[in-house]
Amino acid sequence: MRYLPLTPDDRQAMLAAVGAGSIDELFCDVPEAARLSGPIEGLPNHASELSVERQLGRLASQNLVAGEGPFFLGCGAYRHHVPASVDHLIQRGEFLTSYTPYQPEIAQGTVQALFEFQTQVARLYGCDVANASMYDGSTACWEAIGMARRITRRGKAVLSAGLHPHYVSVCRTMAKFTGDALDIAMPELTDGRPGDDMARLLGAIDKDTSCVVVQNPNILGHVADLSELAEACHKAGALLIVVVTEPVSLGLVRSPGEMGADIVVGEGQSLGVGLNFGGPYVGLFATRDKYVRQMPGRLAGETVDADGKRGFVLTLSTREQHIRREKATSNICTNSGLCALAFSIHLTLLGETGLRKLAAINHAGAVAAAERLAKVPGVELVNGAFFNEFTLRLPKEARPVVHALAEDGILGGVSLGRLYPRAADLANGLVVAVTETTSTDDVEELADALEEALA
Incomplete structure (x- = not known):
């Protein structure tokens, strides 16, 4: 049972102090489209704890978890091996x-x-x-x-x-x-x-x-x-x-x-x-x-x-x-x-030598992946110097391509159209990240799937 220490009069006094007529007014800066108008779809309103757990498990199983397939996402958050x-x-x-x-x-x-x-x-x-x-x-x-x-x-x-x-x-x-x-x-x-x-x-x-x-x-x-x-x-x-x-x-x-x-x-x-x-x-x-x-x-x-x-x-x-x-x-x-x-x-576990070796592995893997993916018909590498992340220009919009790759179990990168939805000239850009967790087989799988998605 929840403990609610405030009476309705207490709440009205607090609202009056901040100049608001209702609690809803406190959320006026939240866009209407971002507010819930009712219960969350897909969740049972009344059910046993076991039923709720099963339903949440079914929903969670729809996620494609990092590590369950080829993973090339980056743009500020990277998958590395953590000891x-x-x-x-x-x-x-x-x-x-x-x-x-x-x-x-x-x-x-x-x-x-x-x-x-x-x-x-x-x-x-x-x-x-x-x-x-x-x-x-x-x-x-x-x-x-x-x-x-x-x-x-x-x-x-x-x-x-x-x-x-x-x-x-x-x-x-x-x-x-x-x-x-x-x-x-x-x-x-x-x-x-x-x-x-x-x-x-x-x-x-x-x-x-x-x-x-x-x-x-x-x-x-x-x-x-x-x-x-x-x-x-x-x-x-x-x-x-x-x-x-x-x-x-x-x-x-x-x-x-x-x-x-x-x-x-x-x-x-x-x-x-x-x-x-x-x-x-x-x-x-x-x-x-x-x-x-x-x-x-x-x-x-x-x-x-x-x-x-x-x-x-x-x-x-x-x-x-x-x-x-x-x-x-x-x-x-x-x-x-x-x-x-x-x-x-x-x-500390890496030390200076280990960090340099880890960086070298990341860079070498990214260079090899960039060279392989640039051979896919219609794909162009736009980078000069890069570390473990590079951008490809696709012959068509990248967002639907990314979705198609995800359907095949491949998280193939971040589309620039997602990051810059109002910039039409960036819509064909795909940012691909490669770390020590990326295998040669992963790159080949991405290349094959990318070629199929662009056909």
Whole structure:
């Protein structure tokens, strides 16, 4: 039986306080098409627990689970092999049940794990310092723009056409409340190199620009040298923010920090964290020492206690749960602690040599797959340099092709028409990701099925 502590009078008093006439008015920002007008179809209204379980099982069996067939999905969420030891270790009671260590003196193990995680992220990104993780890559991207505004006291952010559209959407939403102007463009399939977008970015930097945001590798899989862009940003007094959605790429690709990036953010899901239907994931955030006090989130630091023994503390905690809201650098920078731990354990097991080998396997597999798929009649590879993800131009719209492949038990990639439904010139684009979990047989099966679907 539910416990409902509020009386109807209580509810009316609360609604009156916020200026709403009914509870329904609180949902006015949710589009009508997204609201339920009745019970969910397919679920029984009244049935025994056993009957409900069976019905849900039948519905679940309609899903095509990653690993049950050839899998080529990417675009920000990647299927990698996660060692069994990762799951075993994060399920230890001292990790699984722990929460944010507000009292670090009694949570030394948790704070130390965060400290080691920060060290790994900073080295991976080529930066001086990293925070103790964030909610996910997209919100970390927005937080970086907000941080750039505080540092430069400017309000214009130039976003690369190659930035993931979901990240762009998050930035659009948050900019409504801060007044930041976002300079946004769409990707193109007409050229296999990101030079056109780079030229736009260089030309868009002016005295009002707080930052330029670039994803590398970008949404089409392109890998670029960002050194020239970093130099142009700094010359204009702006910051370069680099987004990395595939951290495994940094086993081969030069780190953003080495290229001159001021803030590096991204998604850490590839290491230690499964696909999980889209979450929970873990946002990574790193920057230069001189900007550390404007960095959102929490920072775990190393120190010594009164007896000279090594210890760990929360050095900076600039989120609104710790300090006055008006002084906080963020109020959405949730620390994904357990996912951060999984990331850290997986990266520790790999080590530097293992990460480089894993990246090499991913790249070699993607190159072989791209060469094979480009031989399918009518299919064209549009990429120049890429890591483990590339874009194909099909002779017809990609979305129905993807659906046809799924009917054959093959998750053949992400159609650009799904990501950019209003861009007709991108409708034929198909983004294909290849990782160490992809076999040669998987690629051959995709090639054969793709040829049949395009016939």
